Amino acid sequence: MTIPTLTSAHLASAPYGHSTQFSRAGVVNSPRSKAPMGIVFHTPGSTWAKGIWDKLADKSAANFDEKAAAAFDGREYQPNYLIGTTGKIFQLDVDSNRTQHAGKLANNAPNKDIYATREWAKWASPSDGSGFRLHGRSPETVYDWWFAAFPGHNTPLTVFPWKDLPNSAIGVDLVPVVDGSPSQNTKQQHEAAAWLIKELAALHKFPIGKTTVTTHSMCSPVERGTVSSKGSIIGTPWDLPPKHFPLNDIIQSLSVARV
Ligand SMILES: [Zn+2]
Numbered sequence: 103m104t105i106p107t108l109t110s111a112h113l114a115s116a117p118y119g120h121s122t123q124f125s126r127a128g129v130v131n132s133p134r135s136k137a138p139m140g141i142v143f144h145t146p147g148s149t150w151a152k153g154i155w156d157k158l159a160d161k162s163a164a165n166f167d168e169k170a171a172a173a174f175d176g177r178e179y180q181p182n183y184l185i186g187t188t189g190k191i192f193q194l195d196v197d198s199n200r201t202q203h204a205g206k207l208a209n210n211a212p213n214k215d216i217y218a219t220r221e222w223a224k225w226a227s228p229s230d231g232s233g234f235r236l237h238g239r240s241p242e243t244v245y246d247w248w249f250a251a252f253p254g255h256n257t258p259l260t261v262f263p264w265k266d267l268p269n270s271a272i273g274v275d276l277v278p279v280v281d282g283s284p285s286q287n288t289k290q291q292h293e294a295a296a297w298l299i300k301e302l303a304a305l306h307k308f309p310i311g312k313t314t315v316t317t318h319s320m321c322s323p324v325e326r327g328t329v330s331s332k333g334s335i336i337g338t339p340w341d342l343p344p345k346h347f348p349l350n351d352i353i354q355s356l357s358v359a360r361v
Pocket of ligand 1: 145
């Protein structure tokens with residue numbers, strides 16, 4: 103089957119500009135066998151962004167975005183799109199290629215079936231890289247944010263159309279602001295993200311809603327929804343908190359606009 107891709111012609115109406123000028127050098131992304139089923143949003147993290155920022159002679163937002171996109175372009179783990187702090191959209195690979203941005207659920211867990219039932223909520227894989235472990239706390243407390251987001255569901259497998267393969271969605275990263283601003287993301291990024299959601303949903307024919315347009319923490323809660331603090335596990339979605347990126351509000355505004 104032929105899977106379409108947003109081209110420069112589509113991207114020409116992006117609110118803050120776009121670029122498709124990336125080499126995709128050194129990255130082997132594989133062709134998709136079916137159209138993308140949704141979108142998973144990510145942040146590359148402010149530590150990474152600050153590493154780019156600190157080396158810049160020209161610290162303009164436009165130059166920061168270009169350098170961030172160039173740095174991401176050669177990474178093995180990359181999204182299809184990167185939205186810079188100016189709202190500019192960088193296409194790092196075409197929609198018809200499956201990029202490696204969210205992995206496969208629990209493929210490193212001691213028990214591979216943790217997501218088959220509510221069992222997953224007993225586990226943590228903190229962002230410090232220490233690996234999967236039983237956190238020993240109340241599962242309902244550690245992952246209260248996940249269970250509140252999807253009432254009546256026990257596992258991401260029944261929530262998302264891609265089940266345990268979130269790479270079946272298109273990955274989009276938002277470059278964090280590191281200039282001391284209180285929010286890690288800008289209004290221009292929110293607007294560019296809303297525009298991109300609408301275009302991708304129309305092109306690939308997926309509905310816009312919270313089970314198709316989500317964040318890494320929501321679709322992969324053990325791998326991205328726990329952190330370590332002083333030896334104990336804290337359950338918190340560290341990927342794109344709503345105070346920086348109001349994804350639910352964006353989804354709601356797009357759903358209302360379509361009626
Ligand atoms: Zn991520």
